Amino acid sequence: MAYTRVSDANEITARYMDSILIEERLIDSVKADVSTTILGETFLSPVLTPAFSHLGCYDGREHNGLEEYSMATRECNTLNFVGMMENDMFQKIINTGAKTVRIVKPYADNGKVRDQFQFAEAAGAFGIGMDIDHIFGMTGYDIVVGETMAAQTTDMLRSSVESTKLPFVVKGVLSVADAVKCKEIGVKAIIVSHHHGRLPYAVPPMMVLPEIKEALAGSGVEIFLDCGISTGADVYKALALGADAVAVGRSMLPHLEKGGTQGVVKFLNNVADELRYIMSSTGFSKVSEIDDSALYQY
Ligand SMILES: Cc1cc2nc3c(=O)[nH]c(=O)nc-3n(C[C@H](O)[C@H](O)[C@H](O)COP(=O)(O)O)c2cc1C
Incomplete structure (x- = not known):
């Protein structure tokens, strides 16, 4: 087969994920429980929005898509995430x-x-x-819907973490170096x-995950x-490769x-149902017990 170069990280990620296969372990296996504790609370499953x-x-429906999927997470008790928005939208x-x-x-x-944090x-x-x-763009700092972004130093992030009683989540970690800074x-x-x-050519998140897991072991x-x-x-x-929850x-x-x-309730439930099926078929009865021992790579 001819070799085709791709720089698109989405395609590289899809290829990597598809190269991971799953073995069956049926004898002595039972129906699995997909409920998961995330940041101290128990949710239906480890599936995040x-x-x-x-x-x-x-x-022409009444609520916008952000509200609609948020309502879905409430209905099926999953942890919800939202991104860039003004405060009035966040209130909704x-x-x-x-x-x-x-x-x-x-x-x-x-x-x-x-x-926005406060x-x-x-x-x-x-x-x-x-x-x-989302800090950098091709010409320097990114501009998103007219808003310029800025570099984030360790001290700036620490100050954000210390400014709140809420759990602080850093999104967009793709190296052990950044993961360790977050831990510190x-x-x-x-x-x-x-x-x-x-x-371009970003490492697939699942490929770097085991190293990050190891670097954060015992940190909480x-x-x-x-x-x-x-x-x-x-x-x-x-x-199986080390995540606690997956979006x-x-x-x-x-x-x-x-x-x-x-539609979103059904989708989130279907993803959780398939997870339960695969856990049951590989001998893991609880989410916290899953490890990489049933995985193969080709
Ligand atoms: C319409 C749209 C809006 C997004 N807005 C944000 C955002 O404001 N903040 C953020 O961290 N990620 C944002 N993302 C990225 C997603 O949170 C997520 O990281 C990404 O879609 C995962 O890749 P996938 O869609 O291939 O699964 C957005 C993605 C899409 C498609």
Whole structure:
């Protein structure tokens, strides 16, 4: 077969994930329990929603996509994430009753960062955090919807962590170096991610995950992962390689657009059901017990 070069991290990630295979262990296995404790609370499963932003109202429905998927997480008791938005939109997310982590952009305007963190905490967010993989753009610092981003030093991030009583989550960690810095400044969880391929040739999150897991062993820092996750098999592989919870991404969008809140409920439940099936078929009865011993790579 001819060799084709690809620089698209999404495609490289998909190829890597598909190269991981799963063996069966059926004798003495039982129906698995997918419930999971994340940052101290128990949820239906380790499946998280992605930190999305800028979704409109689909099919003229009353609530926009961000509210609709947040309502879905409330209905099926999963941990919700949202991304870049102003405070009035975040209030609407909180009004859905979803347990939500607000991921704030690394705005150059540090006053805006602080304001959004403080607003989230006062409004009742479950956690707050920052997507550090959105700092740089091709001409320097990225500009997102007219807002310029800024470099984040360890001291700046430490000060953000110390500014809140909420768990602080750093999204966009793709190296042991950044993971260790997060551990040292008191971050409660990291999301191993390349933000749907912002970096050409980005290492697949699942490839770097075992090294990150080892570097954070015993620290209590929880490890989440996203990018290219669309099935329970994807979630299983990430858990087996060291993640504590795993976020779906653009795979959720067709279900949201077509089915709204109920479409997302069905999708999240299907992913959790497939995870349960694979756990049961590989001899793991609890999420916390899954390891990589049933994985093969070709
Ligand atoms: C429409 C859209 C908006 C997004 N907005 C944000 C955001 O504001 N903050 C953030 O951290 N990530 C954002 N992301 C990235 C996702 O949280 C996630 O990292 C990514 O979609 C995972 O890759 P996948 O879609 O291939 O699974 C956004 C993604 C999409 C598709």
